[in-house]
Amino acid sequence: MLPKVLEIDAKCAKDPRYFDWELWKKANDIKLTISPIPKKMGGLGWSALANAVLVEELASVCLATASNITFNTFGLLGAMVECRPGIVLKVIREMVDAQKKGKPLFWSWAITEPSAGTDMEEGRAMATMHPSTHAEKVPGGFKINGTKCFITNGSLAHYVIANIPFDTSAPRESMATFLIPTDANGFSVGAVERKCGQKASQTAEIIFKDVLVPEENLWEPPGRGLRHTREILSITRGFIGVAGLGLARGALEKAIGFAGRKKIRDHRLIDEEWVQFIIADLLKDIMTVRHACYNFAIALDACHVWRMFDAFPVKAGLNILPRNLLLGNSLAELAQNKFIENIGTAFKNKLVTDKTVETFVKHGSAVKVAGTDLAVKAANSAADIVGLEGMSREHGIEKYFRDAKITQIYEGTNQANRMDVFENAIRPLIS
């Protein structure tokens, strides 16, 4: 990544639809795009902790490229949250198959709408929102209309996991989760946004015009969409914190490199005490936030959906069944049986309760705010150290500066995340 990211950033500044497939293919070749899928099924079998390390390392070089690579696992995450064996097996099979063929298989999570951002992520806000999307039951499936915006990889996605209400006057009660293939008639991509940073990660408007989706693509029934969102957020927010941590580290490393090379009269910039204080302060913050991030990831392995890989029936199945059976049609067909699907969902809901989800939202939000605020602080401090000359594009530091701010805004603004921390940690004590 390192030799290419500035060039990619410049190309994306000119054309927001530019995507560096060569770099993505290299990551795909070594399976970083399917890292959480069990080894036996063709993935790397990486834990949440291992994935956190991956995100930190990639984000320390380029957060946008990191998301291009790691957001590919979003389908698996959405499916694991559902935990209907038929869906999980289908998603894993498609992802492994695409990886083997070197073909991209992108998933987008479509929550935000032109009239509703944070509203889509919190219960009371959702109850009062004015949605622009709408689902309607029709023979054989559902008809979907409306627009989603600021959707990561929306212009590249093969599937969109979208929350859409059936009744726009009662969005919370009618919010449902759909899997929408982007080759469906009526699906189109609108503008790809020109962002100040993370330019290599495409953020697009997606439009549904009488899009028909079959019954089986209703992942969560009306009223359960928010629960799906909260469970995904309970995982992803922590990872955005990890990404912020990586960005902060990358910015600091660049600033240290610059300060070590830069001569001021008879000494180096890094020999200045004020520079040393800034560096030490950031190192302290990075070490502290890293502890929080990795504790969060370890907790995901121990208590959240990753725990399922260690649960007896899953572990036993992965150990006993041959790979071709695990990825074969017969098991996939069997898994679509309604009874088995219900068992899978019940099994997961027992492992990951509503209380677990809200606990992880609280901790994930805290990690998200800590990591992304640190990203902005580190990028800002790096700019202070390197000055005007060091902020010129070729040094790469200004890119961290541009990339950092967006992390405070997406996956719920940091203000919304702070509210989640308060609502989960303090509200029950004072109500």
Add this chain to the structure above:
Amino acid sequence: MTSAIISTIIDECRKFAVNEIRSTSLEMDLSPDADRVRRIWGKSSQMDLPWLSVPEIFSGGGCTPLECAKILETLAAECAGVASIYAHHYCACTPLLVAHAEIQKKWFAKFIDPKNAPLMASVMLPEEFDESTLSWTKENGQCILNGKSPIFGSVMLADGFMVFPSETGHPENILCLWIDRAAAGVAFGEPLQLPGLKINSFGSILFNDVRVLPDHMIADGQAAQKMLSAARSSFYGFTAAIAVGAARRAFEKALDYAKERYQFGKKFILVIHFD
């Protein structure tokens, strides 16, 4: 100048900024273009914008530094990059404001020459942490400049530069000079590619045995120190004014958005807390 007149000037500047800068500021950010700056500069000279800091007796606008700061704030509300070009120009004029009357007469006449296209100036201010190696020596009574200048703005735009080099081996001994852009021995590298103020161009200039014309020597000794101090003070103040202008516009945009955006069941601006 009365407060009524300065209010009128600021109103005119606001109209100019809205009409000439607002519509192109995003485009200038995406594709910085010196010709576009030149056109804005030319149009602004029709309302004497470049000469506002020049005393009225020399055909300037006679604005005080505070009034210039207000004007820069107004311009920066539409585009901080454009405002910074004017700030560099005003700062280049500042040393002359503390010069002798004869020097003022000569240089302001050069700056405001109705026979030529409106001149754009910039200023190189040495800073503690820059890597400038610019210095002067004397050879047969002629001042010669060598080295790399500090980083400064309008480097690829200005017609000439107000320069404050130190004497080789005697850093306290500075001069105040004017260097034409086209002077022999002056070389320009690639400007910095900064994340903001893109329409302006920041960078350094390389001086290779640049022989300073005798009549381009503006001051030396204490007088030059005083000019440097004046230029530096005005630059800090003007930069702050630009930041205030940009902040004000950002605030106004956010306010407009908050008045329109519906969230948490109400107009966003009405959300005091989430309860």
